Amino acid sequence: MYIGIDIGGTHTRVASGAQGKIQQRLDFPTKEFKQGIQDIKEAVQKVSSEKIERVVIGLPGPIETKTGKLLEPPNLVGWDRVNVADTFSKILNAQVVVEHDVSVAALGESLYGAGAGKNPVLYITVSTGIGMGLVVDGKIYKGVYNPEAGEQILSKAGPTCSCGQESDLESLSAGSSLKRLTGKDPKDLVGSKAWTDAMDWLGIGITNSILHYSPEIVVIGGGLSEAGDRFFDPVRKSVKKHLKILPQVPIVPAALAPNSGLIGAITLAETSN
Numbered sequence: 001m002y003i004g005i006d007i008g009g010t011h012t013r014v015a016s017g018a019q020g021k022i023q024q025r026l027d028f029p030t031k032e033f034k035q036g037i038q039d040i041k042e043a044v045q046k047v048s049s050e051k052i053e054r055v056v057i058g059l060p061g062p063i064e065t066k067t068g069k070l071l072e073p074p075n076l077v078g079w080d081r082v083n084v085a086d087t088f089s090k091i092l093n094a095q096v097v098v099e100h101d102v103s104v105a106a107l108g109e110s111l112y113g114a115g116a117g118k119n120p121v122l123y124i125t126v127s128t129g130i131g132m133g134l135v136v137d138g139k140i141y142k143g144v145y146n147p148e149a150g151e152q153i154l155s156k157a158g159p160t161c162s163c164g165q166e167s168d169l170e171s172l173s174a175g176s177s178l179k180r181l182t183g184k185d186p187k188d189l190v191g192s193k194a195w196t197d198a199m200d201w202l203g204i205g206i207t208n209s210i211l212h213y214s215p216e217i218v219v220i221g222g223g224l225s226e227a228g229d230r231f232f233d234p235v236r237k238s239v240k241k242h243l244k245i246l247p248q249v250p251i252v253p254a255a256l257a258p259n260s261g262l263i264g265a266i267t268l269a270e271t272s273n
């Protein structure tokens with residue numbers, strides 16, 4: 001039996017499943033570390049009816065790829081420098097693999113979602129923050145740490161991001177940026193000037209990432225993308241305006257949302273050894 005766990009700043013999701021399908025799934029608020037690991041242990045017991053073969057945990061970065069050790073995730077309390085793989089393999093008595101949350105979502109979308117049959121697949125989540133993951137030949141691209149292309153710097157000076165950088169993609173385009181600029185919920189800003197400006201910056205960031213990786217498709221998930229055409233039209237327009245040296249790349253909505261991460265985690269649990 002394979003288990004996928006997706007630990008986000010507000011929600012934790014735990015599911016069992018196989019071959020792109022979820023069998024049982026639980027969703028609960030993310031607590032500080034000590035309570036959080038207890039909640040996850042109980043949830044794993046509830047969703048698993050037989051012996052667990054492997055568990056994959058998707059987490060916000062940065063993560064040291066070789067060891068599965070977290071650095072200092074800005075949105076998780078008490079998780080700084082925790083070796084998540086070691087901690088959970090003891091608690092769950094199973095093999096545990098730790099991976100960047102956006103990268104596992106990228107894997108799910110590339111195998112069973114909007115990126116199926118395409119290679120490489122660039123996946124982007126745009127919600128409170130922005131994250132990117134790349135799947136090449138069916139495998140997650142990794143560096144020493146998971147790459148943080150959602151934090152790519154787009155200008156010399158400007159707003160400071162929660163990560164400490166100035167004028168990075170997240171500080172210019174994420175939901176948190178729209179909220180800081182206007183004091184309003186991003187959902188109430190769809191179609192406004194602030195919204196279009198943010199989507200233009202997002203298109204510039206995506207153009208840079210297309211130039212770096214030359215993906216066959218760009219798949220976008222996350223809360224802001226739920227605005228549909230009012231999200232995708234300005235983003236596609238921006239990429240069309242900025243990308244010159246390479247042909248245009250299809251930019252499409254995630255097909256497995258909101259389960260892209262869980263399905264990707266279960267897939268990685270099935271395929272890693």
Ligand SMILES: [Zn+2]
Pocket residue numbers: 150151161162163164165168170171
């Ligand atoms: Zn940042």
